[in-house]
Amino acid sequence: MLFIVKRLLLSFVTLALVSLLTFAAFAILPGDPARVMLGQDASADQVAALRTQLGLDRPLPLRYLSWLGGFFGGDAGTSIKYDLPVNDMLADYIPVTLALAVLSLVLVVLIALPTALLAARFSGSWIDRLVSALATVGISTPGFFLGVLFVWLFGLTLRFFIAGRYVAWESDPTGFFAYLFWPALAIAIPCAGMAAKYLRDSITQQLESDYIRTAYSRGSSRGRALRVHALKNALVPALTMMGMIVADIFAGSIVIESVFSVPGIGRLLVSSITSRDFPMTQTLVMYIAVVVIVANTLVDVAIKALDSRVRLS
């Protein structure tokens, strides 16, 4: 119980810091949303009039406080760029990015787990070296490069999908996941490389420990020792990493969504920063921070479940 309270408090402090940092970035960045909206040809008077209309004539700290109050009261304000309630817009955009993130995470597990097991089972062999080499290539290939590559290879050359034609969930759920598969794979590969390498090292380490030898002496096969004893313990450090991977996946989706024309919060975040849409940017950053914090909390709980030595206090 104490753990949960502490955890909540810590999350709250983290969120406050994140929002302060975003605020600080906006305070430093030059650029006036009213001027961006009206363009070069508008006169200073017109820009000033729009600023008043949008409430931009109030000082930024004041706007920050009113946004903060609204956010915790459940109303994140109105987007400057789209002139729509931020919450209404996010209701459309967040599920898309979440679907992309979950799909990416599933792919990371599907790729990383078997390859790590394979490499650990044959540690030191050519299989291990191959997996390690592939993992290194995966880690060092940026997701956006893979995205561009996939668009060219699977979209334009092999025609597995129509590049750019995003399918909305409402119109065709299967088509939705089919389209998201490629961007998800592009996001997943670098993370999977990292996860596979980490998990493999962790398993190999466990396989060398005393309790495994005991298991062998009791008649366990290497496979059984690996699955029943080593894997569970090896997952503990790997799970810690999953928390980081969730953050990575969100970071990756920001660029990938633009490459694949997916209307998620990543693309929305980029366009709200370039239009200096303060309420929208603040809210998006907060939501992403919440997701990462929740993911890390879940990871901690999972570790606790796996390893009774860990005390969550």
Place this chain on the structure above:
Amino acid sequence: MNADRPTRPTRPQIQIDGSTRPTRRGFAQRFVSMLALSLVLAAGLLLPGCAGGGDAEQPAPAPADDEAEAPAAQPSELRWGASAEIDSLDPYLAVGGDTRGILWNVFEGLLKSDQTGDIKPALAQDVEIQQEGKVYVLHLRAGVKFHNGNEVTPADVRYSFDQALKAGAVYAGFEQVESVDVADDGTITITLTEANTEFLVSLTNPIIPADYADQASAPVGTGPFKFASYTPQQELVLEANPDYWQEGLPHLTKLTVVFAADDNATVTSLKSGNIDGAGIAASNAVDLDLGQYNIVERNSNAVQQLSLNNSYEPLADVRVRQALNYAVNADEIIEKAFFGYGTPVGTPLIPGLSKYYNASLTSAYTPDVEKATQLLAEAGYPDGFDLEIAVPSNYQVHVDTAQVIVEQLKAIGVNATIKQVDWPTWLEDVYTNRNYQATVVSVGGASLSPGAELARFRSDAEDNFYNFVSPAFDAIYDQAVATTDDAAKVELYKEVQQIISDEAASVFIQDIAGLSALQKDFDGLVGYPLYGVSDFSLIKRAS
């Protein structure tokens, strides 16, 4: 793995020889089954991906097939790509050139520009200019309907002009209106404070239904296409207006504008068949398959320039600015960064305003390194100087151009560096605060009036981000605006351009080519001398 070995009973063997290694086979078997499970799971995920891909492949070639089978009665949809988002669907709030180019198909004014830039009657059936351009009398065309089915009434015209007067810069020129009188018989009389024949252009402002409050979410106009739906960052769907007053137009039944994150995503969509056409950059045009697309070239109607801050120390000397003009080679820029597409200019006025455009200035500064070096030496910079060029990073064309310019300036000893800034930063630091040395950007084309286009060079102009000061310019410019004699006006406008060129206010490079690619299944794409306008009503399926 030992796949070649015969399978054995799966029970693991107990090792009694002290070795800790279990048998390979036992593990291999388990591993195979584990891997198989993973693969099944993965395939479960992969298959919809592939299957979806297979399905998705169908729609792309489909339109062509449909066309071949039933050429006539088929509904025809055009999917058009756009990189810039809509900034507002309300024509009196929209300012982005690209937005207004699209809305141009939904809304119309009393007058309308044709593809040569001539102003023709639209919702007015005629226009009469009185008192040398001080008074304009128009008669409303009878029986024209809005997309909501209501007829256009004098009250709507009155309301629209009120909006135009409020909107100011969006529809430039209304600041000179003294009064608008709309009689109930549809006679519209507009009186200006002073005569100005350029005002005709301003009468293209959209006519919208009176007191209709939802323009921003469900726009209603009289144009060839009517609004169907809009999803931000995804698409804008327009449908043919069945009651359009021009018989036989539009040809298309549906027009979907597809928004991509950037130019690259747009070109990808074009190549994948997601869209049928789009405005594209020259660098993309050269690697499109010309057997599949028609490329239409037209001017973008904005002058790309190396804008110079005339009050920044080395640039304050006219000889230095002239030296830069001699050093920058527009032809080389067009060749290297634009693959040969583009029209070199020597003035801030767009060539599209052909009557006023001073074409002779294009050759005013023929590239000449020696002359440039000599001018620099005379100005006291024999060894050149450092120059920081601020470039808006969202415009790849300007970044590319700046890179060529940096190389060209090296030849005269000017050590130029590029500083990329994002667009809001550019607008604030460079454009509004004039805190810069030089910048590469495109300016102009918002209106078809030479007076409005050149106004920013007046010493006291709020948007004179060049800090250009020339009493001679100010005096002749004021005369040009005031005169009602057409021939004199043309001469005076050419003269002020000559002053800008002599004073080397900046380096005017080119009118960037606006390229559009359209699949050969369609034709009828024509260019307009207005920034961003594509007239979709003329596009039809190729027969």
